[in-house]
Amino acid sequence: MIRIPNIPESVVVKHGPKAWPLGLAGAGLLIIGSLLSWSFDPQVLGDLSISFNPGALQIMAIAQSVLAIILLLADKGPLTSFGEWADTALALRALATWALLFMALVLVAITVEAGGLVNIEPGGWISFLGAVLVFASSRLVLPRETRDLGHARLPDWSEILVIVILMAAILFGTAFALGLTDAWEFVLFLMVVTGVLITGVRAGLLTWLGHVTTRHKRVLMLAAFAVAFLFPFTQNGSDANMSIASQVLIFAAAAMGLNIVVGLAGLLDLGYIAFLGAGAYVGATMSTSAFATIGWKPPFIVVMLVGGCVSATLGLIIGAPTLRVSGDYLAIVTLGFGEIFRLTMFNLDGNNGPNLTHGPNGVPAIPDLTFGSFNFGDTHTLLGIPLARFSNYYFLLLLLIAFIILVFSRLNNSRIGRGWVAIREDEKAAEAMGVNVFGLKILAFVVGAFLAGLAGTIKAHQDVSVTPDQYIFLESAFLLAAIVLGGMGTVAGVLIGAVILKLLPEKLRFFADYRLLLFGLLLVLMMRFRPEGLVASRRRQLEFHEEDEELAVRVEGDIAEVVI
Amino acid sequence: MGIFDQQNLDTFVQQLVNGLTLGSLYALIAVGYTVVYGILQLINFAHGEIFMIGAFGALSTSLVLFRGQTALWVLPFMIIGAIIASVGTAVLMERFAYRPLRHAPRLAPLITAIGISVFLQELVRLNYNHVPFTSWNPFNLPDAKSRIPFPQIDVVTGPAFQIGGVTIQRSAIFTIGALLMCAALLWYFINRTKTGRGMQAVSQDADTARLMGINVDRIIVVAFAHGAVLAGIAGVAQGLQNNNIDFRMGFLAGLKAFTAAVLGGIGNIQGAVVGGLVLGVAEGMATQYIPGQFGGSPWKDVWAFVLLILVLVFRPQGLLGAKAVDRA
Amino acid sequence: MTVTAEAVGAKAPTGVPLLQAEGVIMRFGGLTAVNNVTMSVSEGEIVGLIGPNGAGKTTFFNCLTGMYKPTEGHVRLSGVELPPKPRAVVKAGMARTFQNIRLFANMTALENVMVGRYCRTSSGAFTSIVHGPKFRREEAETRERAQELLDFVGLGTSTDHLARNMPYGNQRRLEIARALATDPKLILLDEPTAGMNPLETRQASDLIFKIRDSGLAVVVIEHDMRFIFNLCDRVLCLVRGETLVEGTPDEVQSDPRVIEAYIGTGTDDDDEAGDTP
């Protein structure tokens, strides 16, 4: 977090009254500057060289200044009633800091990309000056007493409207972000998003949103699915982003299955990718590929079930040692199983054992799925918008994810889920209270494996080929990281984690080489500073902060809420 | 043709020697897992990387200071270089990644360890031959993205000895010798010095050890450092044996060494040595004697993992560990 | 002392044997922690287990509840031999609490008790996922019964409190409620008043009488002599893993062997005399 030393009180008191006009002027300058040209060179950062035709970055700058104006007006002016609830001063400080950073980085980017400071047009400087003024004003705004926004309630319809608007913002934000092809633009966009999020946190809005979404869980789920469903329609038939999106979904599906094992049952599985692999190999070897080694070619739905069951059987085998092994040792056992799976797939090439998998070459040329006359490889047009191959897989995977979420949350909120929490808390005591510890652990492995197996069969067709090197330990670590990053035991967390871990590397090609390095660092830093993940399950948060009594008191109500 | 004819016996002894060599390497690394686990109950999953970095430390010393000379006197300097690199990494890792997690739930350090492991591998892969974010390579070091030849030392890597039908590589003698010496020194340290006794106390109850006036933080650093010294030496041994090293070498070796540590009873130093040797010999024998399609070297890692799982499931206290007595 | 068995209208023990432990021996390596202990508990009876630390009381509890498999001996509940599996023992009708409270700290009071219902419900994964009728019925019943039990132990208003946030005395009560949720015929309490002040201790004995009056048999481990002799119908004194004396509180209290090995000679006021080593 960026900390800027506070300005001495005397200065604030003396110049405080100037903060408001100063801020408005700054925001105005920022907007005016953004409408002018920023750069002489039309080739860099999209095109920022034409006045009154703002490019993506200029739109972001304008959005930030509009937000700043809203906050200023809430502090003093027509929106003060809103200002009574939200901590506008802190929010403005956060926003202004990030906006200034944004503008500074934009100028740096232009300088670097176009080769020299001379490439910045006056518009750029005007916007920068505006950002500086907003920043200065934000330092002079005095915080004031606010009511607790966390407990504010609006009429139901308007709360639902908020959710819908939020989801729409996510939809268009994502589509917008994916449309950015320039890495600088993408990074700057992420900066804006971060800035806005922090502004929301500072204003107390995010906490409030959290409460709103728990009050309207169903609406949230529906809206989220609607957004996910609508996403392909924003892509205008382009399949490039849909390819990434369907990769993200496969990854998310597997991560969600793993989350049952790790997040709910509390068992660390370091070989989980093997379950996805088992499904994929079933899908591949039972496909109509010329290299498929199994003669039986049932309809795909049967293949899916077979894949799920083969995986589940493996889950049963891998879960069996939990009868005697737990904790770190279990993690190592699962790691061992994962490696055995990969090596076995690698070896079953006809020379070292029967030919099942074609060894390191794998099973290539897996044909696209067909349901009746619907071929997943073809482009279909719906509502005038062409939906190509990856869109088709995307919709199928969306169905699968919906199913996985259903399984996950229903199990979590049942007798079985309670049993899992009890095992996580104190295994011996759970056993002594009559909880079937071994059975529940096995169940977690089997259900998790089954779901991954289903996903795997689809993955085989989507990827066209299946090879052992797709199922190395690192992939298991990635899945685990998605859970850790997003938040153990929560659906939203894992989805966010999966998106971050799969999307960022795809969009940020320039750091492709440093991807793994940063990934390793990220894991270490997460464990150090926020081990419960970005969207933490309340209970998991407590488990990671055993000694924080205050937190326990604070979240008590939330946990009770989840129960009922 | 009897079972004990000369050729069979030679093959057997040959595999035994190979197994002991491999086992010594495992044992050297395994001690690091065991010492740290004994004190912190932490599986330092990144220990394999310490071993890898040791090998790179030795390589760098040789290339930078001695321009790849092959005289025997270079070897001690290479070992020192390896130890500096591995101990430095281990101590930094303890200080900045593990120490803040001392009271965190067990999942946190394990995931941290995975993170460190990936981070260190990538650090070496990307930045070995140049200063980060530049292409400046003052010592003209080789690119670490693929295998790098390891400098050969005349006396230690020269022609093999031939005793009857059995071939003994000189590097094997180096490895086994290194293990024997390290094990003896370590045994002396743990059982005969004050710091060693402090280590034992911390491993049983850290808070109470504090109340005895033992500086627990220091003891933990010492434990990490000890493991790293042995891993660094193992890195040199591995380089001399295989003639090359690469940034991935820590993963499998680390996993095998961990198996060895568990096999011997994790937390128990003699156990790590015995476990390493047993695992090495078992692997050698499996390569030779498991018949049919599932034998031979393609499957040897599979059998090692099967052994790991069997040990964890059926004898988690290891070969030398006694079952913990749970008193009321 | 205000609370006595009579005061809360105790029923006399019916004399039907409920729990029979015969010749239980538990050895760890060369160490014999429990040596040939025999104990029987009748319906509606409160039996106390006393003895110095390390006498094997908790180990004996662990043998009864299937946490340890006794080296030798039998444990029968209502005449049926109990297998050495905690889960089976709970199912058969014997529940316990722990010496060092072992609640599910990050669950609410209600959830803790609901976990206790686990062995009396049977909704599987499938019905849980489809929210079948059985699932709905069992969930509602579980919740209702759990709330009843919280009311019973006097925690009716702490339903949504996290176990870790509750005061120590309430945690002990919650542990008892959780054990009761398994519908036991017999409940084993391991030092239920450890760390309590005299007032809380009295409340604890009231609760135990109340449990007995609801038809359960109770076995209690305690160090507090006053508590145990006031509460129990019968007392066993274990020393070094063996039964030293068994009898009514009065008999045990005045037994010279117990005084010598456990209580010590003299009144509370001597500390000048004695055998300073």
Place this chain on the structure above:
Amino acid sequence: MTAMLEVKDLKVAYGKILAVKKISFSVDEGQVVTLIGTNGAGKTTTLRTISGLIRPASGEILFQGKRIDATAAHEIVIMGLAHCPEGRKIFPKMTVEENLLLGAFTRSDSGVRADLDASYDLFPVLGERRSQPAGTFSGGEQQMLAMGRAMMSRPKLLMLDEPSMGLSPLMMKKIMQTVKTLQSQGTTILLVEQNAQAALKLADKGYVLEVGKIVLEGTGKDLLVNDAVRKAYLGED
């Protein structure tokens, strides 16, 4: 008489919840001072803070006039303050003698051997079983070992946390007698007990803790006859 240990306005927090809420007390040289109170009153937390295992949120701890609230635990031991922890915490896999020698970890003088013999004199049971692993001992024997071990650092002040916990009444009396013996040999003692009766009887001074606060203080004799104490801690009506 100067205070050997002085605790001023001590606050200790877990997260942001205070376990010890601004307490002050002192222990004079040669005295036995006791802190009594029920579970959760903050007694153990107080001792662990004094010996440096926990850092205080605020307040001062002075030992022989020097501030030790920011000093590392192992350095506090060297200064002459020993802490015999709750639940004994002997090293179970080590022998009696090894345990005792660890007690003298901070010392390098030649008197260790003599002190070892002194421990065996004080607790003959330990002498008889000096080469047995301590984990096989009974609770009372372990308590003796823990006390002997703490004495091996030649402390000026010995803090005992619940020495009577889980012991038979008989063994408890023995332990309390030992406390008196140690005092007569010149060790200052800070005793934390739940067994108020036994503790107050031998204490020169006593403090009563309730949920993190000192609610009463006085000489041991005064507290023994104090009405509130009799009701709440001695179980008398």
